Amino acid sequence: MDEHVWELETERLEQMAQQIKREMEKLGKVVEHRQSEALEIRRNFWDEVTVNTSDYTEIAETAASIRQQQAILSEQERHYQQAEQGLKKLAKLEVAPYFARVDFAEEGMSKEEIYIGIGSFVDEDTHALLIYDWRAPISSLFYDFTPGPAQYQTPIGEIKGQLSLKRQFLIKQGKLENMFDTGIQIGDEMLQMMLAKNAHEKMSHIVTSIQQEQNQIIRDEEHDILIVQGAAGSGKTSVALQRVAYLLYRFRNSLRSDNMVLFSPNSIFNDYVSNVLPELGEANLLQTTFQEHIEQQFEKVVQVEDNYDQLEYLLGVKESDPNYKIRLKGIEWKTSLSFMKRVDDYAEQLTKEGMLFHPFVLRERVLISEEQMQTIFYEQLAQEAWLPTRVSRLQQWIVAELQKWERRIQKRFYRKLRENPRYMGTESEMKTQSEQRATRIFDPLRRQANQLDFLNVVGMYQRFFTAPHLPSDYAAVGLHTIDRLSAGQMFFEDATPYMYLKQRMIGMDTINQIRHVIIDEAQDYSPFQLEYIRKLFPRAKFTILGDLNQGIFYANRQSYEQIEGLFVDQQVGIRKMMKSYRSTAEIVNFTRSILNKPEPIEAIGRHGEQPRIQQVAAEELPRFVAECVLSLGAAGAESIAIVCKTMEEAKQAFIALEYQLEQPIHLITKDTLEFKTGVTVIPAYLAKGLEFDGVIIYNAGRAIYEHDEDRKLLYTACTRALHFLRVFHSGERSPLLPTTEG
Numbered sequence: 001m002d003e004h005v006w007e008l009e010t011e012r013l014e015q016m017a018q019q020i021k022r023e024m025e026k027l028g029k030v031v032e033h034r035q036s037e038a039l040e041i042r043r044n045f046w047d048e049v050t051v052n053t054s055d056y057t058e059i060a061e062t063a064a065s066i067r068q069q070q071a072i073l074s075e076q077e078r079h080y081q082q083a084e085q086g087l088k089k090l091a092k093l094e095v096a097p098y099f100a101r102v103d104f105a106e107e108g109m110s111k112e113e114i115y116i117g118i119g120s121f122v123d124e125d126t127h128a129l130l131i132y133d134w135r136a137p138i139s140s141l142f143y144d145f146t147p148g149p150a151q152y153q154t155p156i157g158e159i160k161g162q163l164s165l166k167r168q169f170l171i172k173q174g175k176l177e178n179m180f181d182t183g184i185q186i187g188d189e190m191l192q193m194m195l196a197k198n199a200h201e202k203m204s205h206i207v208t209s210i211q212q213e214q215n216q217i218i219r220d221e222e223h224d225i226l227i228v229q230g231a232a233g234s235g236k237t238s239v240a241l242q243r244v245a246y247l248l249y250r251f252r253n254s255l256r257s258d259n260m261v262l263f264s265p266n267s268i269f270n271d272y273v274s275n276v277l278p279e280l281g282e283a284n285l286l287q288t289t290f291q292e293h294i295e296q297q298f299e300k301v302v303q304v305e306d307n308y309d310q311l312e313y314l315l316g317v318k319e320s321d322p323n324y325k326i327r328l329k330g331i332e333w334k335t336s337l338s339f340m341k342r343v344d345d346y347a348e349q350l351t352k353e354g355m356l357f358h359p360f361v362l363r364e365r366v367l368i369s370e371e372q373m374q375t376i377f378y379e380q381l382a383q384e385a386w387l388p389t390r391v392s393r394l395q396q397w398i399v400a401e402l403q404k405w406e407r408r409i410q411k412r413f414y415r416k417l418r419e420n421p422r423y424m425g426t427e428s429e430m431k432t433q434s435e436q437r438a439t440r441i442f443d444p445l446r447r448q449a450n451q452l453d454f455l456n457v458v459g460m461y462q463r464f465f466t467a468p469h470l471p472s473d474y475a476a477v478g479l480h481t482i483d484r485l486s487a488g489q490m491f492f493e494d495a496t497p498y499m500y501l502k503q504r505m506i507g508m509d510t511i512n513q514i515r516h517v518i519i520d521e522a523q524d525y526s527p528f529q530l531e532y533i534r535k536l537f538p539r540a541k542f543t544i545l546g547d548l549n550q551g552i553f554y555a556n557r558q559s560y561e562q563i564e565g566l567f568v569d570q571q572v573g574i575r576k577m578m579k580s581y582r583s584t585a586e587i588v589n590f591t592r593s594i595l596n597k598p599e600p601i602e603a604i605g606r607h608g609e610q611p612r613i614q615q616v617a618a619e620e621l622p623r624f625v626a627e628c629v630l631s632l633g634a635a636g637a638e639s640i641a642i643v644c645k646t647m648e649e650a651k652q653a654f655i656a657l658e659y660q661l662e663q664p665i666h667l668i669t670k671d672t673l674e675f676k677t678g679v680t681v682i683p684a685y686l687a688k689g690l691e692f693d694g695v696i697i698y699n700a701g702r703a704i705y706e707h708d709e710d711r712k713l714l715y716t717a718c719t720r721a722l723h724f725l726r727v728f729h730s731g732e733r734s735p736l737l738p739t740t741e742g
């Protein structure tokens, strides 16, 4: 780089740093002032309120006065928070004000120098935009174009012109460390520097090196439903989070972070990605897992298996269990949309017959029987065609009936007190006491009515698996399901159909404030689950990201056409990302050939050592793996994962390795909430979405990864590696592994 240019840029950076500093000082004072004003209002809150409770008018005036004072306080606190937010943003800019510059001349106008950073910065005196937010329309020039003719979209149309310079800066602690002028894609050199780094405990943002194909997904506004098929390490999660930041900026007047929800594969992953948005100066969006949703719905109803236990069963038990094939057939069926249709038909039929209710019982005495409820439901309320309305009318009837019973029982208590010669209370005490006793006794019954617990949904779901609802070729699946339910337990694959059946009865409990749903690792959701989620968020747009090659859950096999089919009458866009940024070219080549049908996945990363496969005797595995951990550590790997197939294998490996290694190692289980780097033992399915400098496959012997169903799991495990991949196996090696290492 020309020395003169370097000097000019250094000078400009210094000026900018001064300006930011000055602005921070000014804003710091504003923050202090606003904070002390808010504190003052809080301290003197009651002095400003006129409290008078002598009559109703005075009470109302007192309430109005409190409300007014509250409003003043909230307004002041909001001002304070706004200023503080601004100060935090400036503090980020102080460290690295910008990361790129483009020189652009709009048609018929003179050239402008556009500096791009994580946030914008305006000169307070001249109102000139000194730094543009990376999400501003003009900033897309940096991501989408090389020098030459270029254009960008704005809300009022397209702007065309000439891009004459594209420059990237590496600024650390306010100092210019490096800069590159890029003629081609976003800076090969800069990108390579980013990719050569080690994995972190928390995922980082990628705004300084977003690639063109990624930028198009991040900024897509055309589609209500955006489906992304991306190879392992192609940046799906990164793109999803950067897209959230973009949408929050673009629609800042109508969209807040709590209007968006991210469905992620597990809680460790939630922790792993939790820093990206705050790093970009945005509040985190809501994060959840489908499992969490299930758990909320199943409180105390029945003990429901979780997705990991289902997977452990399928991975571990296999043919040794006589019910394995029946279970697999059941899963295939219960996760399909045709099964959903069956549930719909069943719910429809329940309007005519078959509703089951739990009676209302008080001390072994039936107050409202199941038969009574059935009669009301099918005779008195028969004209109500829509099931949820009919259920709600029945509920009203039950509440009224309970009230009658309560009054009767209350009278009985009262009589008893009256007739008790030893009772010394007054008339009004007798009334209050009998009333309180009846209320206490009826509280649980009222709750049963209010929470619709009188619907015997488990019973009805169970009956769904008996003739005539059951196709004859699913008789064994039906029996197997009924057995489980009779034991007070439920298979994971029954959880979503059960929730759906319940929602069909009581009306879908939709979540309307959510305007955008992001589903990561979407390949692991069944069509039934996705349709259920779609119905749950009727006002939301969707970004659905996945990799069909990493589908590890045994669900009905998913296809993007199938997902597309769920969203009729909506603008659906499908995009692909086939470049892998995570792993070295050698690892990408290796993992690509694990796939059944090798895909044109392109390695963008740097070069590194060839993955190694080594056979060792079973009893020697812990020793060899421990030695490998040490050698990878010595080669620079800070985070190392020993990936096992199941939790069972992971637990055994952990015990053996703890004995072999002096350094601390972590075992990740489905209950782990926090992701830590260092040395980790983890089952492959929990490693979803995570990455490590070095990955060691604990045992890829034929006995462990033999079948075609294990292929995607092995692929997922190996693609977690950034720089090193070592595969051990005892006995014959898995036929799913490539025959050559490179």
Ligand SMILES: Nc1ncnc2c1ncn2[C@@H]1O[C@H](COP(=O)(O)OP(=O)(O)OP(=O)(O)O)[C@@H](O)[C@H]1O
Binding pocket: 191, 194, 195, 204, 206, 209, 210, 211, 214, 230, 231, 232, 233, 234, 235, 236, 237, 238, 239, 547, 550, 581, 582, 688, 689, 690, 691, 719
């Ligand atoms: N444009 C980019 N610049 C720098 N790093 C990038 C870029 N895109 C992706 N990465 C890095 O590549 C790695 C993989 O990204 P990410 O986890 O988002 O991929 P993914 O497609 O979700 O992966 P997987 O499906 O395998 O879990 C991350 O370390 C991410 O920071």
